Amino acid sequence: xxxxxxxxxxxxxxxxxxxxxxxxxxxxxxxxxxxxxxxxxxxxxxxxxxxxxxxxxxxxxxxxxxxxxxxxxxxxxxxxxxxxxxxxxxxxxxxxxxxxxxxxxxxxxxxxxxxxxxxxxxxxxxxxxxxxxxxxxxxxxxxxxxxxxxxxxxxxxxxxxxxxxxxxxxxxxxxxxxxxxxxxxxxxxxxxxxxxxxxxxxxxxxxxxxxxxxxxxxxxxxxxxxxxxxxxxxxxxxxxxxxxxxxxxxxxxxxxxxxxxxxxxxxxxxxxxxxxxxxxxxxxxxxxxxxxxxxxxxxxxxxxxxxxxxxxxxxxxxxxxxxxxxxxxxxxxxxxxxxxxxxxxxxxxxxxxxxxxxxxxxxxxxxxxxxxxxxxxxxxxxxxxxxxxxxxxxxxxxxxxxxxxxxxxxxxxxxxxxxxxxxxxxxxxxxxxxxxxxxxxxxxxxxxxxxxxxxxxxxxxxxxxxxxxxxxxxxxxxxxxx
Amino acid sequence: xxxxxxxxxxxxxxxxxxxxxxxxxxxxxxxxxxxxxxxxxxxxxxxxxxxxxxxxxxxxxxxxxxxxxxxxxxxxxxxxxxxxxxxxxxxxxxxxxxxxxxxxxxxxxxxxxxxxxxxxxxxxxxxxxxxxxxxxxxxxxxxxxxxxxxxxxxxxxxxxxxxxxxxxxxxxxxxxxxxxxxxxxxxxxxxxxxxxxxxxxxxxxxxxxxxxxxxxxxxxxxxxxxxxxxxxxxxxxxxxxxxxxxxxxxxxxxxxxxxxxxxxxxxxxxxxxxxxxxxxxxxxxxxxxxxxxxxxxxxxxxxxxxxxxxxxxxxxxxxxxxxxxxxxxxxxxxxxxxxxxxxxxxxxxxxxxxxxxxxxxxxxxxxxxxxxxxxxxxxxxxxxxxxxxxxxxxxxxxxxxxxxxxxxxxxxxxxxxxxxxxxxxxxxxxxxxxxxxxxxxxxxxxxxxxxxxxxxxxxxxxxxxxxxxxxxxxxxxxxxxx
Numbered sequence: 001x002x003x004x005x006x007x008x009x010x011x012x013x014x015x016x017x018x019x020x021x022x023x024x025x026x027x028x029x030x031x032x033x034x035x036x037x038x039x040x041x042x043x044x045x046x047x048x049x050x051x052x053x054x055x056x057x058x059x060x061x062x063x064x065x066x067x068x069x070x071x072x073x074x075x076x077x078x079x080x081x082x083x084x085x086x087x088x089x090x091x092x093x094x095x096x097x098x099x100x101x102x103x104x105x106x107x108x109x110x111x112x113x114x115x116x117x118x119x120x121x122x123x124x125x126x127x128x129x130x131x132x133x134x135x136x137x138x139x140x141x142x143x144x145x146x147x148x149x150x151x152x153x154x155x156x157x158x159x160x161x162x163x164x165x166x167x168x169x170x171x172x173x174x175x176x177x178x179x180x181x182x183x184x185x186x187x188x189x190x191x192x193x194x195x196x197x198x199x200x201x202x203x204x205x206x207x208x209x210x211x212x213x214x215x216x217x218x219x220x221x222x223x224x225x226x227x228x229x230x231x232x233x234x235x236x237x238x239x240x241x242x243x244x245x246x247x248x249x250x251x252x253x254x255x256x257x258x259x260x261x262x263x264x265x266x267x268x269x270x271x272x273x274x275x276x277x278x279x280x281x282x283x284x285x286x287x288x289x290x291x292x293x294x295x296x297x298x299x300x301x302x303x304x305x306x307x308x309x310x311x312x313x314x315x316x317x318x319x320x321x322x323x324x325x326x327x328x329x330x331x332x333x334x335x336x337x338x339x340x341x342x343x344x345x346x347x348x349x350x351x352x353x354x355x356x357x358x359x360x361x362x363x364x365x366x367x368x369x370x371x372x373x374x375x376x377x378x379x380x381x382x383x384x385x386x387x388x389x390x391x392x393x394x395x396x397x398x399x400x401x402x403x404x405x406x407x408x409x410x411x412x413x414x415x416x417x418x419x420x421x422x423x424x425x426x427x428x429x430x431x432x433x434x435x436x437x438x439x440x441x442x443x444x445x446x447x448x449x450x451x452x453x454x455x456x457x458x459x460x461x462x463x464x465x466x467x468x469x470x471x472x473x474x475x476x477x478x479x480x481x482x
Numbered sequence: 483x484x485x486x487x488x489x490x491x492x493x494x495x496x497x498x499x500x501x502x503x504x505x506x507x508x509x510x511x512x513x514x515x516x517x518x519x520x521x522x523x524x525x526x527x528x529x530x531x532x533x534x535x536x537x538x539x540x541x542x543x544x545x546x547x548x549x550x551x552x553x554x555x556x557x558x559x560x561x562x563x564x565x566x567x568x569x570x571x572x573x574x575x576x577x578x579x580x581x582x583x584x585x586x587x588x589x590x591x592x593x594x595x596x597x598x599x600x601x602x603x604x605x606x607x608x609x610x611x612x613x614x615x616x617x618x619x620x621x622x623x624x625x626x627x628x629x630x631x632x633x634x635x636x637x638x639x640x641x642x643x644x645x646x647x648x649x650x651x652x653x654x655x656x657x658x659x660x661x662x663x664x665x666x667x668x669x670x671x672x673x674x675x676x677x678x679x680x681x682x683x684x685x686x687x688x689x690x691x692x693x694x695x696x697x698x699x700x701x702x703x704x705x706x707x708x709x710x711x712x713x714x715x716x717x718x719x720x721x722x723x724x725x726x727x728x729x730x731x732x733x734x735x736x737x738x739x740x741x742x743x744x745x746x747x748x749x750x751x752x753x754x755x756x757x758x759x760x761x762x763x764x765x766x767x768x769x770x771x772x773x774x775x776x777x778x779x780x781x782x783x784x785x786x787x788x789x790x791x792x793x794x795x796x797x798x799x800x801x802x803x804x805x806x807x808x809x810x811x812x813x814x815x816x817x818x819x820x821x822x823x824x825x826x827x828x829x830x831x832x833x834x835x836x837x838x839x840x841x842x843x844x845x846x847x848x849x850x851x852x853x854x855x856x857x858x859x860x861x862x863x864x865x866x867x868x869x870x871x872x873x874x875x876x877x878x879x880x881x882x883x884x885x886x887x888x889x890x891x892x893x894x895x896x897x898x899x900x901x902x903x904x905x906x907x908x909x910x911x912x913x914x915x916x917x918x919x920x921x922x923x924x925x926x927x928x929x930x931x932x933x934x935x936x937x938x939x940x941x942x943x944x945x946x947x948x949x950x951x952x953x954x955x956x957x958x959x960x961x962x963x964x
Contacts, residue, residue, distance in 0.1 A: 033605060036562075037555045037592065042605055045550035045620065052551065068527035069534065074556075074594070074625055074641055075519045075578075093585055096557075098594065101578035102629030110519065112556070112580065112594070123515060123524055138527065143556055143625065147584030159556055 011345070013280045018224040022275060023153070029283045029346045031270070032153050039151035039158030043267070046346070047154075049291035050270050051161060055141065057193055057288070058163060058265075061185055067137045067165060072119045074143070075110040080118040083243040087117065090210020094146040112145045117211060117236070117262055120166040121244030128258060130249045131170055135178070139165040154271030155228065155482045162266035168246060168258040172237070175259035179235040182263040183216045186231035194273045195286040195397040196220045197405055198230055199428070199477055201453030206437050209262075213237035219452045219477065221405045222275035225426030227452045227479040230272055233263035271482075276401050283347025284369055286397055287390040294319060294326040294386055295343045296352045299336045304356040312354050315364065315382055322383040324390075344369060349393045350386060370396045411460055418466060418478060419447040428452070428479045432462030432472030439467035449478035493827070495762045500706040504757060505635070511765045511828045513752070514635050521633035521640030525749070528828070529636070531773035532752050533643060537623065539675055539770070540645060540747075543667055549619045549647060554601045556625070557592040562600035565725040569599065572692020576628040594627045599693060599718070599744055602648040603726030610740060612731045613652055617660070621647040636753030637710065637964045644748035650728060650740040654719070657741035661717040664745040665698045668713035676755045677768040677879040678702045679887055680712055681910070681959055683935030688919050691744075695719035701934045701959065703887045704757035707908030709934045709961040712754055715745035753964075758883050765829025766851055768879055769872040776801060776808040776868055777825040778834045781818045786838040794836050797846065797864055804865040806872075826851060831875045832868065852878045893942055900948060900960060901929040910934070910961045914944030914954030921949035931960035 011028065012020040026032055031047030043051065059069070075098065081088040091114050098110040113119070124136060145159045165182060169175040183200060190196050198218035208215040212234040220230045240246070241257035250256045277284040287293050296316055298308040309330050319326040329339050336353075343351055353365040358376075366375045366385060370393050377385040408427025412418045421429040429449060433439060443466065444450050458475040465472050493510065494502040508514055513529030525533065541551070557580060563570040573596045580592040595601065606618060627641045647664060651657040665682060672678050680700035690697040694716040702712045722728070723739035732738045759766040769775050778798060780790040791812050801808040811821050818835075825833055835847040840858075848857045848867060852875050859867040890909025894900045903911040911931060915921060925948065926932045936956045944957040 033608065035555045035601070036559060036604055037557045040555035040557065042555070043553035045552050048552045049550070051553075068531070070527050070530045071525040071533075071625075071643065073517045073519045073522035073524070074627070075522065077518060080518075096580045096583035096592075098578045099581045100591075102631075103575055109582075110578075119517070122518055126515065143553075145556070149584075161553060 011280065011282055014223060014278075021278070021280075025274060025278055025282055025345075026153055031274075034153075037158070039148055041153050041157050043161070046291055047270060050273075050285070050289050051267055053289040053291075054193075054269060055163075058189065061189065062139050062165070065137075065181065065185070067139045067167075070138045070140055071142070072116050072123065072140055074113055076113050076116070076119050078109045078111065080122065081111065083118065083121075084211050084240060086239075087211035091115070091146075094148065096145055096147055113142070114144055114146045115262075115264070116140065116142070116164055117166065117240050117260075118244070120262075121240045121246060121260070124166075124168050124258070124260075125244045125246045128168060128246055128248050131251050134168060134170050134248060134258065135174065136168040137165075137178075138167070139163055152271070152482065154274070155268050157267075160267050162264050164264045165262060167261045168241075169260070170248075170250070170256075170258070172259050175237075175261050176235050179214070179216065179233050179261045179263070182261070183218065183231075183233040186233065186263070186265060187218050190218060190220070190230050190269070191398065193286065193288045194269065195394050195401060196230065196273060196276050197398065197402040199453065199455050201455035201477065203232075203453050204433075204440060204451045204474075204476070206440060207451060207453075209234045211236060211239055213239065217453050219479070220272050220276060221401075221408060221428055221479070222272070222482070223278070223404065224275070225408050225422070225428070225480070227428065227477075227481040228268060228272045228275070229452070229481070230269060231263070231265035234261060236260045236262060268482075277397055278347070281341075282345030284397065285347035285349060287349040287394050290347065290349055291325065292327045292343075292346075292348050293324055293390055294350045294352055295339075295348045296326060296328045296354065297336055297339050297343075298328070298330050298354050300355040304359075305332070308354055308356060308359060311359055315352075315354070315379060318383055319386060322387070324383070324386055350389055352386075368393050368396070370400070409459070411462075412466065413464075415443065415446050415466060418443065418449060422447050422449050422480055428477050430455075430458060430460060430462065431466035431476055431478055432464050433474050433476045434465035434468055434470045435473035436468070439465055442467050443478060447478070448480050450481055452477040452479050452481065493762065493764055496705060496760075503760075503762075507760055507764055507827075508635055508756060513756075516635075519640070521630055523635050523639050525643075528773055529752060532755075532767070532771050533749055535771040535773075536675075536751060537645075540671065543671065544621050544645075544647070547619075547663065547667070549621045549649075552620045552622055553624070554598055554605065554622055556595055558595050558598070558601050560591045560593065562604065563593065565600065565603075566693045566722060568721075569693035569725075573597070573628075576630065578627055578629055595624070596626055596628045597744075597746070598622065598624070598646055599648065599722050599742075600726070602744075603722040603728060603742070606648075606650050606740070606742075607726045607728040610650060610728055610730050613733050616650060616652050616730060616740065617656065618650040619647075619660075620649070621645055634753070634964065636756070637750050639749075642749045644746050646746045647744060649743045650723075651742070652730075652732070652738075652740070654741050657719075657743050658717050661696070661698065661715050661743045661745070664743070665700065665713075665715040668715065668745070668747060669700050672700060672702070672712050672751070673880065675768070675770045676751065677876050677883060678712065678755060678758050679880065679884040681935065681937050682939075683937035683959065685714075685935050686915075686922060686933045686956075686958065688922060689933060689935075691716045693718060693721055695721065699935050701961070702754050702758060703883075703890060703910055703961070704754070704964070705760070705886065706757070707890050707904070707910070707962070709910065709959075709963040710750060710754045710757070711934070711963070712751060713745070713747035716743060718742040718744060759879055760829070763823075764827030766879065767829035767831060769831040769876050772829065772831055773807065774809045774825075774828075774830050775806055775872055776832045776834055777821075777830045778808060778810045778836065779818055779821050779825075780810070780812050780836050782837040786841075787814070790836055790838060790841060793841055797834075797836070797861060800865055801868060804869070806865070806868055832871055834868075850875050850878070852882070891941070893944075894948065895946075897925065897928050897948060900925065900931055904929050904931050904962055910959050912937075912940055912942060912944065913948035913958055913960055914946050915956050915958045916947035916950055916952045917955035918950070921947055924949050925960060929960070930962050932963055934959040934961050934963065
């Protein structure tokens, strides 16, 4: 039994095969399972709870900035997509269609929503009459579906979970401010909550959201050097307002179109934090979203077992009452060593060990999942020590991820250099770009790297296009991407 | 402007037309809007936030009883429904089918889930091997779709939101205990959180969930005397285990089928609390789920306005910091009287008035939405006074609803009496039943009343069947139902 269990904790090393490492880790840490529906996964409790902690904090922030949650239908009539031509072009190939229901063939096909700009647009046109009704600041937590050809658990699944914010404003300035406020909110959330450093910037026109005037993103570097777009924020101008006739009577008594924004983040955040922080021992979960922050393992010989477990339970209560997500593993049929490996693999930020000698001395041992540091702490100070170590683990994770990114962020001046950055050195490449779609595609063809975004604060400003050698209009981050 | 606003607060009296009253109230209190998709509504922020508070408390309770949340696919392959014959018979007429996706016709149609027993069953068969894996206690918050012919906002919509729990156990006893534990959890939640008294009992065989061995429900009485099934809990026996081959190696080393349960509650709880507590002035929201628990209205002449608003803001902060959901309406362009009506219509449990004389005296006025009681309280005791009044409002709402139900709960001994109970006296009828489906249908045909459940604690035990006059097997609650 114990032997079997040890067997399943074996994980392919990252250096051998990063993709296999990823699948090994998420399966063995019990975060998900494949479902019988193509490209759809089951979010198992250990994986889903990460999402719940993300939701709690995002909701707290959204409410602070005056946003409220609502819920709009999962079905969108086909005719809605036709109203905004870029939007239908972008999404049409990915839509699943309900054509029959309740025993009848439907007169109009219904798409299962891939995103909800059109439905929000339709409703906003009913709700918004006057400048007094603005701004409208609504967010939705929902499932969405995009019929993807290639899927990867959490990162790209046919059905996924997300939040989508949709706002309407009096003018361009306010809508653009909202777009940037939400982008900044994502940056801060992902960095300070998930310990993932990101590059904030603007998408190139070819990478814009279907129907947006401008799209902005935060881009994170995985441990194989690839990028994940962790969240996006779009200024939609009056495009959806015109398509859905969202007009209002302005302060000057004129009929005007509203300016809208949308912004979203998805369960791919779960995949991202795994690929940013995990290592060959398994998961490493950022403390703020870890389902279990502290795992308590009582140790020692059978004759002291009862006493040690009794004291463990008391300390458990102290931590739980202080709001720490803590669990005890006092099983007798697996060894402490097995448990240590198991919870390292599951990414629990702190292990707490308590043995008979610790009891005599009024101490216990905290072990950090990240640094491996062992700290002997007084039991009477336990809550404070645990909270401090959780903070420390978070900071170490962020610093490590940042260092990794800096070590794999290259300034390149030729396609050969860029190719090397992608293949041997695996990372992001900063390069000049003339602004033509032709050069952008050619870079991708030759090097495999797509444009991720035009960073707001590049380490360096490039002056010539890496492809055609003409003057650069922009300094762009290129990378292979998930 | 102010006049227009007053106009929209007009509401059809309940006694004139209860259905129109209901629609008037939910539209005017801004809880929902109709969507362009047949039978689907938009849950607007004021309506959706009620659901969020329901979710918070349900999650707290579910986690306390060892349940964890997860997320399973929205699509269910057609073949899954075929595996449990009662299940497909029950749900087939209501299913929407995805037949095309990503530009291709699908080989197998996918239903948009109406409930997830089959998907959970399929996954549990992969996850459960041994008695050590049991029990499995998983809950899911999700959208579900049932293609209903007649819809009513919140109460019966094509798409709705719910939680569905699915558990697997070693034997019948444990599964039955879980079934009853969750029923009791619903009863306690609905009574102590939504202030709705309910009748707990077992459904008759004809009213069982499609695929259940036994179905239990809690039934609430609306103010028009009709019943709403507020939640259900099902013992599924080994029916889904057999259909999906969920077998485990028992403690005796034998291969056994698990015993499963499922239980759910939906956004119809929102509709129920409106129809139980609302009155001709509008909504009356139970304090524990009200988006706004206290509305603060500063009053008095323009010259003291600034000072009064300043003090209002201080008191606002005290309340907010104490965890009270409080808002200030300090608009100058509408009168206090207009605001009083508006927030009564919106069902805010407590109104707080503060005027210049109150300021001098260090007091303010609390007004209960339910009793209309005005209480002058010391500002220094405000937090305690507000919390006590919120509790009091909750208790008053529960007592009123209970009294209403008792006044409309009839013991009947003939079909004529039952018919009168349904029509003139509008309520629930307690009657004897021989146990035959024939009598059950005949009662419905003749009186319009269906069996709601066989209550665990009937006020009285009936000895003869109300329909055929043979000895009664059960004492049943009959009512018209939503």
